[in-house]
Amino acid sequence: MKYAIRYYSKSGNTKRLADALSDYLNVPALDISHDLTEDVDVLFFGSGVYGSSLDPGVISFISNIGVRVGSFVNFSTSGIMESNYLLISDVLENTSISLSDCEFHCPGSFVGMNAGRPDDGDIQDFINFVKDFLS
Template sequence: MMKIDIRYYTKSGHTEKLANAISEVINVPAKPISEKLDEDIDILFLGSSIYGNSIDPTLPKFFNDIDVNIGSIVSFSTAGVMESTYEQIVELANLYGISVDKREFHCRGEFAGINKGRPNSADVENIKRFVRDILD
């Protein structure tokens, strides 16, 4: 049986909303990256966001604290203006010898009055479909 886990970092709750949608699909609790991985896993759904043109500094610390085997990371993210965190996650994962799936999920998040209501119900349904496709 495949072992899957979900970790995310959020300041606004947008990435957490997506993590909880993933949780509904795979029936695994979504946890913040402050909760250390405690066993080897096949797939890690890792959520992040862009803050000031970059991922939050707590993400490198999360990677540094990994002491289990991870088969592959599937990145998901939100951002108000910037594109996804995918390239930054790949760079970080490469430093630790962890592969990142080429497929990613990204959607807009509400920021400073733009993208009102995002991620919205369509975004939530889209990430659920994305997760099902990953697992098929």
């Protein structure tokens, strides 16, 4: 299987998850300034929630994917919201890309809330999520 990892992270919370996934899969974790250039079986995509919405760069990246993606697996961090899954789903609705029902979300540090998150336990939970998804 061919995997790709793309992410958008303002504070480094989602980047921390993407980097852990990169180490586990031995696939580079690249930010959204790097377009997908090859078809992939699974795109692991991470982003946060900013002002109860997605960053416009995330929307643009997803809307302009020009290769075949077998499955889009969402992972996210946020200070307050539970997940950005529905926001991602809305963007993918206008594409031919299939969003996996499986997603991972954990709190991220934000202006004094969730200090130290994602922590080592969150990282391990994320890797376990990926292991389960791939099995």
